[in-house]
Amino acid sequence: MVAVALMLRRYNARVRPSYRAARTRLGDLSALITDRLAGVRVVQGFAREAQEEARVSALGRDLYAAGVQAVTIRNRTFPLVRFVSNFGNVLMLGGGVWLITQGQFTLGGLLAYRGYGRYFFGPIDDLVNINDLLQRAEASGRRIFQVLDASETVQERPGARALPTPVRGEIVFEDVTFGYDPARPVLRGLTLRVAAGERVALLGASGAGKSTLIGLLTRTYDPQGGRVTLDGLDVRDLTLASLRRAAAVMQQDTFLFHDTVLENVRYARPEASAQEVQAALEVAGAAEFVAALPQGLETMVGERGVRLSGGQRQRLAIARVLLAQPAALLLDEPTSAVDAESEALIVAALSRLMRGRTALIVTHRLSLARVADRVAVLEGGRIVEEGPPDVLRARGGRYAALEQAATLEAADD
Ligand SMILES: Nc1ncnc2c1ncn2[C@@H]1O[C@H](COP(=O)(O)OP(=O)(O)O)[C@@H](O)[C@H]1O
Ligand SMILES: [Mg+2]
Structure with missing residues (x-):
């Protein structure tokens, strides 16, 4: 468990920038497409379709690259995490068999122990997956809060009052x-x-x-x-x-x-x-x-x-x-x-x-x-x-x- 926890910590630190980059690239791409579709008549009017297509492709490739980078980090780390957590299983079986040969443990005891072990390691596997979801959610959440936390240029004063009616309009x-x-x-x-x-x-x-x-x-x-x-x-x-x-x-x-x-x-x-x-x-x-x-x-x-x-x-x-x-x-x-x-x-x-x-x-x-x-x-x-x-x-x-x-x-x- 300690080994798994340490590996996940390292993984999070490495994968977070990739997930954030992927989110930013996705935002850039959506912004470009929205803007150029709104001005599609200007694009067509100046025959700039090919150039716009190239820009969308370039941003699309950036997004793809950022996505691939995140998946690469994940696919390098996860098999290792699984290996380490399953290695516990091997240790348990090996140690158990040795103890049985020494006459200090029973076969029935070992089988029961393995059953409980599965209950124990199953949730750890889930935690590993949830951890990854959380990293991705963190990257999205950051961008959402950047918008929600933006300060307004003009704010209503505390204690502001409604304009008395009827309004004259001076x-x-x-x-x-x-x-x-x-x-x-x-x-x-x-x-x-x-x-x-x-x-x-x-x-x-x-x-x-x-x-x-x-x-x-x-x-x-x-x-x-x-x-x-x-x-x-x-x-x-x-x-x-x-x-x-x-x-x-x-x-x-x-x-x-x-x-x-x-x-x-x-x-x-x-x-x-x-x-x-x-x-x-x-x-x-x-x-x-x-x-x-x-x-x-x-x-x-x-x-x-x-x-x-x-x-x-x-x-x-x-x-x-x-x-x-x-x-x-x-x-x-x-x-x-x-x-x-x-x-x-x-x-x-x-x-x-x-x-x-x-x-x-x-x-x-x-x-x-x-x-x-x-x-x-x-x-x-x-x-x-x-x-x-x-x-x-x-x-x-x-x-x-x-x-x-x-x-x-x-x-x-
Ligand atoms: N949101 C803005 N940010 C910075 N400068 C602005 C902004 N809006 C207008 N300006 C500048 O303020 C000046 C006055 O603009 P504006 O009031 O729109 O002029 P008008 O309506 O008389 O044509 C211009 O020099 C313009 O460039
Ligand atoms: Mg004006």
């Missing part, structure tokens, strides 16, 4: 400073107020920090300086659930789940009836195309909604937000992924969606900026220009320049 960014790397701030002392029920369009160059600003309100990140308030309360003092129910974000790349139109639309409020979903689809301007789908509301949209056009996906997303009934809407370039024709439909649907709600609209499109009560221009981490569209147009600043560029573009067409 949003204030107060002297906000934030950088993904604190040494290189994206927003530098930015102040912006959106009154309850007001619609403010946020304009700014790509990379100016518009999406970042939205993330600070819904607490994807917390600012390093200043504060963000909703209805006068610091968002860091609110429960995440009540905050995110009150302020809904609509992204430019809408995510639809591999499910039916119905389930995708009522995702935020699963108890909504089919009638309510239908009403939301009407307002979102989506009722017509949904009715034309093969199974109507019960049509599967495909993974990430691949069976729908960009404009259709966006209108389903609008219906989804409508059902959630948030007090404040954060629209992050909601029309950038759609063509000019759907844009008009979506702008109309968004105007209906924003009725009676506070809205912060990030957009490049002036068609959407014009529906806003006020326009703010973000540059260098601050709001550099702010006011109603016609006032800004008359002032001849950055907004006026954007309008002029848009008019020229339209004239070119």
Whole structure:
């Protein structure tokens, strides 16, 4: 037993890195396949199938090699362990026969002893096998706990309270400073107020920090300086659930789940009836195309909604937000992924969606900026220009320049 225990200890120390390596390789392979399948149109579009196949093969070979290494260690050790544990049997029989010849033991006694011996060594064999299972489970468990133990960037404060209802939807960014790397701030002392029920369009160059600003309100990140308030309360003092129910974000790349139109639309409020979903689809301007789908509301949209056009996906997303009934809407370039024709439909649907709600609209499109009560221009981490569209147009600043560029573009067409 002592010999077996020592051998297993040595075995565990040697096999553990192999099992861990095999798990890591398996993770690499799954990650690559998931990523490349999701982007299969890009792969095909640039005729990169052969190269992708080679990468999958290479990772597959790595996984195979790590697996073979673990099995090799096991198959070198296990016969030896068995040999040693069975050697005990040989010793017992040899010693027993010698004792019988010396007249100190009986044959019946020896046979009985052997029977008990089997009871004893059987469980040890099992332990050896279980030990190996445990080593493999340890390798998998480590990776699972790496994910479970990852700390959240943003956590709810102990004693956080729910946002009092009814939510008015007043949003204030107060002297906000934030950088993904604190040494290189994206927003530098930015102040912006959106009154309850007001619609403010946020304009700014790509990379100016518009999406970042939205993330600070819904607490994807917390600012390093200043504060963000909703209805006068610091968002860091609110429960995440009540905050995110009150302020809904609509992204430019809408995510639809591999499910039916119905389930995708009522995702935020699963108890909504089919009638309510239908009403939301009407307002979102989506009722017509949904009715034309093969199974109507019960049509599967495909993974990430691949069976729908960009404009259709966006209108389903609008219906989804409508059902959630948030007090404040954060629209992050909601029309950038759609063509000019759907844009008009979506702008109309968004105007209906924003009725009676506070809205912060990030957009490049002036068609959407014009529906806003006020326009703010973000540059260098601050709001550099702010006011109603016609006032800004008359002032001849950055907004006026954007309008002029848009008019020229339209004239070119
Ligand atoms: N998750 C992130 N990690 C690090 N840097 C980021 C991240 N997201 C955005 N950035 C950087 O922050 C800046 C602002 O990005 P973003 O708010 O997305 O701009 P916008 O929406 O105005 O185009 C950019 O320089 C971008 O590279
Ligand atoms: Mg953005």
